[in-house]
Amino acid sequence: MADVLKSLNLLETLKESMDNNKLSDVKDAVEDLLISRINIGVVGDRCLEKTTFINSLRGLGVDDVGAALYPSTVSTEEVIGYPDPKHTDFRLWDLPPVPTCTPFEPESYMGKYKFMRYNAVFMTFTDVPQINSVTIFLEARLLQNKTVYFVLLVSDKNKTQDDKRQVSLEVLTSQGVAVPKVYIVNPSCLEKIDFPVLLEDMGQDLPEIRAHALLLALPILTPALVTQKKEAFKALVWAAASLSGGMSTLPVPFVASMVDSSIGVRILSKTQISLGLDNHSVERLAKLRGLDPGRLKALRTCVLSAEVSKGEVKKRLAAAEKDLSTVSSRLVQMAMPRQARSASKSFAATLQALNTAIDEMAEDADKIVQVVLMEGQ
Template sequence: MADVLRGISLIETLKESMENNKLSDVKEAVEDLLISRINLAVVGDRGEEKACFMNSLRGLGPDDEGAAPSPSPTDPDAVAGYPNPKHPDFRLWDLPPVPTTSSFEPEAYMSKFKFLRYNAVFMTSLQTPQPNSVEVFLEALSVQRQTVYFILFVSVKDTDKSLEEKRKASLEVLKSQGVKHPKVYLVKPSMLEKFDFPGLLVDMGKDLPEIRANALLFALPTLTPALVTQKKEAFTALVWAAASLSGGVSAIPVPLVASMVDSNIAVRILTKAQVSLCLDDESVERLARQRGVDSTRLKELRTCVLSLEVTKGEVKKRLAAAEKDLAPVSSKFLQMAIPRHARTASRSFIAMLQALNGAIDEMAADAEKIVAAALGEGK
């Protein structure tokens, strides 16, 4: 399914597709959400801070396999791509800094580095944005591209006073060049949970189409308990689409087709949830290593069996239990059971919805405990 227009709820769009009997659109949305395609570009000097920032966005430390190196071996005028080891369709692109020459043309820079191919762009610097970077930002706005953000890196030498001075000076530069509503985000590359990065995610969630915003949340490491909650909420549309698909497939008069489709989709969704919530052994061990805590202690906090491993047997058991003993459901959910012509749609829809939401709630609870423990006990 193509990107949903900004401001339009993905669930409402999917509901309309089901009401119009467009099951293929819902299937496409499920695949798009599961694949999580998103491309982010990072513009700026190729120093230690930029490399650390790109690694932190992927949950990596400097010594982890696939980490962006510093100094960068990339040609100064070339683009380097860094895939996410757990989310192969989430890619970061390291773009060269914007030239400081007086003869600079923003259109040429944007064309050369295919600026508009990225879902969002981070304009990074250690000091105030230089004028040509602001020109690129304004040019992006002129072509209806609003997902460009100015980031000031926080270094170990910065103090509260120096950071506020840098922010103030940066805002003045943006205003002087005609940016109507300037905004600058302070980000500490090695600790994204600090300063303005959580707020940046909130703003990106408003600016990006919902499918892309969800894809970003799915791929980011679990930085804070609040981000775990955001991730859980991002699965809402995917779970709803899968439940609607279950209701639609249940109308097919072929024995066992519905149950096979349900279990296959459920396994894929819950596997994605496990990886997104960083509950697999590798992710927990990496978090423990980065925070200087005992990985065994963090692993013991996983009480949901799906947090350890997503198996088809466990998923089928949960789906069967939900189908057998449906909890009382509000009339709102009953009204959402689509397609209307399928007699079993309501029951199949609700069973799938409850089974998946219940499992994700349990897994998210484990993730919150792990993140809280790592942040509380870490160095």
């Protein structure tokens, strides 16, 4: 993993690496962002709420191929792995519940199920967290693992959930958790209640490459998440454009569209999937929310939202190169890494073409999210 991604300010870190002539770091960062892996463990009883939660994190309904099943056909002592159908680098692991026996040795459970290999762990429950789960949490903290979260799964917002949260916080405090947090999550509608807050906290706790992997793999839930995805992809575009501009000291007119089309297709294909704009994702979302898929598909006005083709990407890159007069030279200079400014034509064309495409695709995703949220009220 590139050291460039250890900071929590991706674009500024990439710029600093480029200015310091660390091109290999930026190349690694581009690959890490395009192929980034994250493993999340979900601990708790194999109940309907937990099964629904696992499916929702992958944008799946119970009838979809690959969905987690309830009741489970797997032994409660076994770990079940669930790859994401669209993001092969995102995998959820259904871990058995923590034993309620006393005395309890947390090292036994953590060793048996390789607890520390997961980038983050959700300790799920539907009433109050049991004492041994809190012991696991405290042990993880001793081992410098800050990405373990207590998640109270509820079907809908009501008064009892606030009572359950309060009781749960009291349990955590009584067991020695200094700053207890309990996130209330509706497993079938993740955009509701505390899940957006949980995502925000995870973004601060996880190493940046893992935070981006999680962000890009999750189904679109809110306009804010669409914006976050868009900004992440724009940072990726900046890195790719910088490499294009920085690799050649004698840029040749109209060459960038040929050189950069492959990376452009990779970035925009991942953008399309991450924003849930491909036909399969739109149809699946419509089915989950009881909407007409044709209605949602009609909201896609950018051709790349429906299909990312190399021909369309080449056309956009070539058009941007021919029309660089619309880009303020001062703005280009401000955006570019210092040593790449002699190659401003290639940099600006790539930046303009791909960023414009991402803006258009994000606008389509935002329209879809707005309709889904409006219908869900």
